[in-house]
Amino acid sequence: MNIRRQSLLTEPPASATSDIAFILIIFFLVCASVEPEEGRQQVIPKNEKDEKKEKTKTINVDITPTDVIVNVPNSRDGRPVETYKREDPALHARLTAKLTGALVDRAGDEQRVVAVMCKDDSTPYYLWMDVTDAIEQAGGIITLVREEVVNVQ
Amino acid sequence: MAMGDIAFLLLIFFVILARVRDDSHIQWKPADGTELVKPETMRVSVAIDRDNMTYLNGTLLSENADSAAIRAMLSSKLYNPNGAPGQRGLLGDLPPGRRTVLLKIHRDTPYRYFEPVIEAVSEAGGELHHVLEEKN
Numbered sequence: 510m511n512i513r514r515q516s517l518l519t520e521p522p523a524s525a526t527s528d529i530a531f532i533l534i535i536f537f538l539v540c541a542s543v544e545p546e547e548g549r550q551q552v553i554p555k556n557e558k559d560e561k562k563e564k565t566k567t568i569n570v571d572i573t574p575t576d577v578i579v580n581v582p583n584s585r586d587g588r589p590v591e592t593y594k595r596e597d598p599a600l601h602a603r604l605t606a607k608l609t610g611a612l613v614d615r616a617g618d619e620q621r622v623v624a625v626m627c628k629d630d631s632t633p634y635y636l637w638m639d640v641t642d643a644i645e646q647a648g649g650i651i652t653l654v655r656e657e658v659v660n661v662q
Numbered sequence: 663m664a665m666g667d668i669a670f671l672l673l674i675f676f677v678i679l680a681r682v683r684d685d686s687h688i689q690w691k692p693a694d695g696t697e698l699v700k701p702e703t704m705r706v707s708v709a710i711d712r713d714n715m716t717y718l719n720g721t722l723l724s725e726n727a728d729s730a731a732i733r734a735m736l737s738s739k740l741y742n743p744n745g746a747p748g749q750r751g752l753l754g755d756l757p758p759g760r761r762t763v764l765l766k767i768h769r770d771t772p773y774r775y776f777e778p779v780i781e782a783v784s785e786a787g788g789e790l791h792h793v794l795e796e797k798n
Contacts, residue, residue: 526666547698548793635693
């Protein structure tokens, strides 16, 4: 009597190879496109050495180890210098409100420049993004200012 | 059987192509943001990981370079005004509006590490696109 036994190790049919490979291609392509890419555009003009700029009228935002200081020359609200704590949960809203008020009368691009100086090298990226987002939401044009270190001997 | 070989070669081709610009191996966590938009182009990406290492299109720039060296390296790779047409760097021959540079910077990266990157991209005429996470 012949008993037909089914082999456990059966080779898949060769005709299925292309299907398997095609599915693998789709799998890898889908995996590759999962990376997050949504974010925020930011325009930071090139630094130009223009001595004619009216630096005295430029709005300054300084990030120190503990505070964010906004300096608005000729401020209409009578408070040219305002200091905000870095840990303040409402920092973004307060900055946006202050800068919106300061920029409301400034029409030209040159007048809307806000100079950002980071006086703390360890300022985290998320805080810097929060501050620059507030400036852009208020309609300001960001320019980076680097603190110059002078070695005295 | 030839169909299987062709499909397999195609698979290898796509995987290698994807790895060339792949930066999925970089360990980073995005900062929070609101009203996020998709980038117009994705030709160039610069990333800074949890250990403050800088990558250009997924390739580590240098393990122990200081910020000035990182700035110089990035500037020369992004834009070389003295190069021949087609050899002016990654952004050199692209028209405005298509010079987007994706910035994937770990949320806690200190200023001294990300400032040279932002400055180099701006100086090269790149359009910054910070990759962020939608704030809840």
